[in-house]
Amino acid sequence: GAVVSQHPSWVICKSGTSVKIECRSLDFQATTMFWYRQFPKQSLMLMATSNEGSKATYEQGVEKDKFLINHASLTLSTLTVTSAHPEDSSFYICSAHGGRTSGGTDTQYFGPGTRLTVL
């Protein structure tokens, strides 16, 4: 099956610093990747859609200057949380578009997630 990796798996940082999270599709090319945030006992909330070679599309309420997304290649997207604050502490998960099935379903394969704690 399609494999998506994330690095790091967890990170602790001081308030005011920036943190970069990498998302890689290991055995397939993904023109589109997605970044989600998940708070404890809550659902996945889509933050932005990342397209290779173009600017990311952010969901309403997500600050694009705070959450910088770069999709430089067909297998790598990065999310940088700039000037992180304690309220940014969350579980960040990426997914990669795995293509369209014969029935027209767009599949997404998820990475293992990155747990960010901002002190």
Add this chain to the structure above:
Amino acid sequence: QKEVEQDPGPLSVPEGAIVSLNCTYSNSAFQYFMWYRQYSRKGPELLMYTYSSGNKEDGRFTAQVDKSSKYISLFIRDSQPSDSATYLCAGGSNYKLTFGKGTLLTVNP
């Protein structure tokens, strides 16, 4: 009203039981539906996807969609302790997925 509603549970069943997980949705634009399984502190794992009303079976799992009532279900037969996880339903259109809150399932040996 949220686009995808899912009872968060928790749901606790004995090993071997049949499990029924349900979601309702309000967005008529959804073209397909997904079920994901998420273990604690892990990313979601795709279980099943469907794009039309009716049933789809894969081993012990059956996904059911009723577009007329905007109702989607996942049935797990012969449940195992390893099935203990959070199950997320999602509706999709134009690449985007909208998730329910997830149902926490515990299968007791």
